[in-house]
Amino acid sequence: MDPIKLFIRRPIFTAMLLLALVVFGLFSWPKMGVDMMPDMDIPVVTVVTVLPGADPETIEKDVTEPLEEVFNTLPGLHTLTSVNVENVSQIIIRFDMERDIDVAAQDIRDRVQSTLSKLPTDIQTPLIQKLDPGAMPILTLAFSGPLSAERMSNFAEDELKPALQQINGVGTVTIFGDQQSEVRITLDPTRLRAHGLTPLDAVGAVRAQDLDLSSGRTAESHVERIVKLKAEARSVEELRTLVLSSPMGIPVRLGEVADVTQGPAEPRSLARLGSSAAIGLTVTKQSGANTVQVVSNILAGIAGLQQRLPEGCELQVVHDDSKYIRSSITAVQEDMGIGGVLAVVVVLIFLRNWRSTLVSAVALPTSVIGTFAFMHLLGFTFNIVTMLALTLSIGLLIDDAIVVIENVVRHLENGVPPMRAAAEGTRQIAIAVLAVTLSVVAMFLPVAFMSGIIGRVFVQFGVTVVVAVMISYAVSMTLTPMMSSRVLREEGRLDRWVWRLVERVISAMERVYRSVLGALLRHRAFTLLSAVALLAVSVFMATRLEFSFIPKQDMSSVKVSLELPPGSRLEETGRQLADIAAIIQKIPGVRSTFITAGGGVKEEVNKGDVLVTLEPIRERSYSQQDLQKYLRATLKAVPGTMISVVDGSSIAGGLGRPQDIQFELRGTDWEAVLAAATKVEAAMKANPMFVDVDMSYRAGKPQLDVLVDRERAASLGILAAPLGQSLRVLLGRDKVGDFRQGGRTSEIKVMLPDDVLADPLALGSVQVRTLMGTLVELRNVAKLVDGTSAGQIDHGAQVRQITMLANLQGASLSEGMRFLNEFATAEFPPTVKTGFTGMGGELGDAMKEFVMAIFMGVILLYIILAAQFESLIHPLSIMMALPLAVIGALGALFLVNQDMSLFAMIGMVMLLGLVAKNGILLIEFTNQLREKGHGVHEALLEAGPVRLRPILMTTVAMIAGMTPVALARGDGAETRVPMAIAIIGGLITSTFLTLGIVPVVYSVLDGVRARLGALWSRGKKAAKMPVVDASSAKVDEGA
Template sequence: MSISAPFIRRPIGTSLLAAALLLSGILAFFFLPVASLPRVDFPVIGVGASLPGADPQTMASAVATPLERQFGRISGVNQMTSSSQLGSTGITLQFDLNRNIDAAARDVQASINAARSQLPANLPGNPSYRKANPADAPIFLIALTSDTMTVPQMYDAADSVLAQKVSQVKGVGQVFVWGSSQPAVRVEVNPTLLNKLGIGLDTVRTALNAANANRAKGEISGPERDYSIDTTDQLFTADEYRPLIVAYHDGAAVRLGDVGEVTDAVADRRQIGLADGKPAVLVVVFRQPGANIIDTVDRIRELMPYLQSSVSPAIKFTVAMDRTVTVRASVKDIETTLIISVILVILVVFAFLRTVRATIIPSIAVPLSLVGTCGGMYLLGYSLDNLSLMALAISTGFVVDDAIVVLENIMRHVEHGVSVVKAAFQGAAEIGFTVLSMSVSLVAVFIPLLMMGGIVGRLFREFAVTLSMAIGISLVISLTTTPTMCAKFLRPAKSEKHNRFYRASEWIFERLLGTYTRALKWVLAYQPVTLTVTILVACLSVYLYIIVPKGFFPQQDTGRIMGGVMASQDTSFQSMSSKMRQYLAIVMKDPAVESVVGFAGGNTAQNQGRFFMMLKPLEQRGTCQKQHFWQSCHYVTADDVIDRLRGKLAVVPGATLILQSAQDLTIGGRHGNAQYQYTLQSANLDDLNNWAPRLLSKLRTMPELRDQNSD
């Protein structure tokens, strides 16, 4: 009994099956998330703790070390790094890829609780943790600038209005506001004057707390109703705080303004944000896991007019970074390649079959297999990314093979005078097992990829499964839809008339066959020469494999450049801010740079800063020269921009700005300012301080490396 026979007898049911496969694939296509690469979640948890005023050594020994002892007992931790700065420490825990991140978070919380008794008693709060994915990068960045409003005022609008509105957008995961902090009143007392008046700092602090209380003042009770007495005691501006009485000296009131300087400022003055040379507040948006990056950014852009109307007209919005620009371009390029592949396959099939009726049959099988694969991708939670679309493009040549094999065998019977319907039954029955073995052998090639573990396995699993699904769906179509269409569309051999194109192509094929026959006879006549050439080609292939550059993942030109600023540990924040402005001015002069934003302070050390640069589209970064019959164009890549900026940035004294092209995939739980990181470990801090500079000096002598640095 043939597998195809029931489907040939029931053409309507077979058509409905094909239509259902087509419709499900089309619907799934519009619901598939779009990304640059398959989602690869690294189970990473970041832990942070702060102790204002503590030096880095104290933070490392008194805070980081007790926590690390407890974290080291958690199962599944394959990498643990920590970094301590003035007043803060951060610990990054990277777990095995198969470790559940929620279970790991519970273990981390338990370890923090266990280590609390070993931490300093004056720690302001318990260490906090958050789940982090180093593979994720900001998808959208809005810069707020104004010619009339202050940075704290812009931050207040961004934090209280914009961040909350953007967080509600479907697909948005986290929203951060960088560049400043909430408005606050800053009191800088004169300790000499306080000592002269006999007033302690605790007295001033108590007076401030008592004057800023917000609670009920009393109660009025009646026979039928009770009333609470309430009034606003909170103070909001420096002018309201200055007359505040903090104590009495010799019967005279001592006011806050008498013993110190009271100003309107911000809670954290050691933060700076810059956008295209102006002070700015940055709203940084991350997406939810698995969200469609393009749809998410489109929703944010649609919301921007409403956001602009929600704040003061004096605030100007600028899209400083849009990660979807390159994602859209790469996905569109792959989709175009996929369409061209389908068209070329159909043309090649027509060139050999030379009849429209016969060409229609495999031509329908190709898009039906590809579209049906989208339905399987949706069920498995995959996305439309470069690797999955590449798998679909590659499968174009595979999915047509099964249909052509079935079609060719059926046409062979038709040419021998068998009726079309009978030929469909006989041909499908004869070739069914062969088609099955072909598909199984193709899928078997991808089994090693499916079984591969680690990061590479996570990346290429979606590629292998997508390609295997396309081959499997093609097998189903070739055994069901293809023989059914043959029974309906093919004509008997006697009624088929050969046109001029058929006769011309037949003449070409005969000439090609003759050429191949003569070449084969020559090869068989000179076997030693053939064997020698084969060995030379094999040796050349091995040599080329040795000299070809190798790497984990090819470097991309995403149109984005990341920059990390590092200065000496004793650099003040004022000096750091000045260096940030100098760097920004240099970068903005480059003709390939479209926009640049930078920030320093906040959760990072005061001697460190970050830059985000958006380059102009690639076609605007090149020069073209017209030759005799063609146009020669040279495009400036992100690495070219970095190379020509390197020397210009070196003129800024006391700091270093390391630039690197932003990639869609980053590996490791700890971010650095370079493509590769080398970690030195020692139980003795003095040994590290001794050997780290020596290793760095040696690395700087290697011509293969550039931008060597140590943090």
């Protein structure tokens, strides 16, 4: 039985079938998470190793190089880079996207374990972490008040952090700017000397005597008890009485050679909210958790925490990622709603029938809501990518219903009864509509299979579009004909003068189009040459268009980063950051400023940031990029300092550093690399397109070199090891034990007095014990010399590298990359290798993936068209229209000064599917007419005007659906606008070019096909003719 008739004759069955899909969609809707980007695994693992007291060169030689050697043979390795700073080695290992991250991390753990014997014995256990984009910081809080730094820190650690961690969806809570209590043992070199002790003697005694130690268990007859040695000091006074030695039976106690005090630790980080000191808390969500829901849970929890805060204290939200997510998702939903309404209005204008408009309008929410069910089934979330897919699909989702209804209405106008009109009209167009749907699927299915990071991001886009258009097709073949058979009536037509005027205009367009098409068919050569010329214009525009990775976004957040000269103290960093914050706070539209400095594993106290939170974009008169430009001009850096201005947050934040340009220079000749970096830095600073120019390499950090006289030391019996250990203990503020009191654990640290630390030459009085047991001052075996060291050393591919960093102002990413590539080719020696990371590194790979996806889509499209038309020639007439669509898309992007970004490329992919749709509708009807005996030109001249109305209707509906997106100005608009502009521009030009050029190409190719067929037939006839022997012919002739 004809399935279309089945759905028409069983309306309850049909309605319930679609209702079930809608119910599942509505059930799935509230269960789907809301997030910025899709959940994805990026196979990146970091290995952080701490060697206290080591300079970057020591870290590089003793820690990083041995680990890199074993990591370099990891299977599936993509890149291997490292950063070496004071005390810390950080190795970043990126694998191919197909590599299982859990297996890769285990391989790394095994190799680290096997390499530990080659590393220094006093390293801390290497920390191995997988990069999880789904477990990122989502909320920053500031805790401020009138209490002391120690009490504030204790409350944050004991009350706030545990309370936040208990909230559903919260992963970790990181505290910075705090000052925990510590016990300081400040050794007095003079008193140590008087008692014949060295710093190592004191440290050794503390470590040996201040401890709790499990010592086994008893084996009594009725009970088994654990034996534990409890020798930890229970008070500071008890620690002071700890015996270091007992010469002549007289004990020397710790308090006699050192000042033992308890108080706040030396600050190595700071935080300020505005002008007030604060403690910062960064909340990271669990992997896969819903960002918006987690933040909502946290804010509800904070409301309860406010009641428990000490008097006068405040807990405020400084930065909230969920605000932007909620706002951008809401803006997309608004665009969808407005676009859907406009698309329905277009149908009403063209058909002038409220009944047919109602039938087509029902298809839109049915398809969208039904898509939710499959999105939930596939584990998708509502994010920028999936919402963009739904927004761009609005015009598509109503297209199939429009084509069906228009054909049914045409049958009704010819006097066919509604039931029969619905069945025949739908059946006549069913194959064409299926081909239209499959053409869109053909273009988007390869997008779902792109590789690399871009593939992981856009797989949900491709799948969402494919699912949506397939549901739309199902609706158009079931619900639409069923409703048409019962709802459509001639009396539903609107007949006021406005509607009659619209009908006259459309009828006039059909007559004009018929005349123009006839002229084009009579001058086919001129038409084709004009098409080639237009194609050349599009190629020219493509060469003039610049490329970018992701458009700059206004997320109401700016970060000003400050770097002081190496060796600067935290207090000076904080003071300059406060000056910057004071200037920014005076700018209208600035909601708050939050200062952070130091902290983290690296504890770079000479670096800090001012996080600027702005009012929402609709509530201020300038953009985030305008403010960045203003701040760069206003905040003049003091000589020796660096100030850069970047986005406070970004959807590309997972690509590493925040700068637009990340240009790597590496090679085995370090001096050549350093010289090349200096050259390109000067060139970048001289070019106005580059701002915030910097390099990763840091030189000139002040250093005090202790030059040991080996012969003198050997003659006195002094080894270098205890000498270095003594300096480490006294200057490195090493932890030598734990002090537990009142349920709190504080670190015990040993150090020198401030007056000795303030005078480097006083270090010469530090004593070292010889092998004979005598004491010798440091100055007797070593010289103290001023020097410098590198502040940071980077590696790439196991050799030293320097990364040039910069942001772009008034230029695209491709322009900046082109300048640097040309400069490197002209100025760098062959030994210096270059490359791009970050957005620049991903741009080339992304464009290759999109080109491959489009190529595969075109192949699939040809296969679909060949199968539909049962011809290898006719699909080419439609395929010829694809390049013509590029003309309008590139022209539109060029006119509005938009770069070709990833999102514009997605628009181009969708555009190619839509262009094929118009050609299919035209050629399918032409073939139907030819089957009835019409000639080629006669069929084209009849099919063109008949199909003009549905082609214009679907095109204008698509443009109407895209218009709110193209005009968007809210949060997230920067990613949506390029897509919509490319689609609208391409649709406008391609529609007219398709209507004119596709029929001409069809006519030419049909003539070619006919001639080839004739030649083939002639050849077959010749092959069947009998071969006459020459001798036989002569005999016959003689006879």
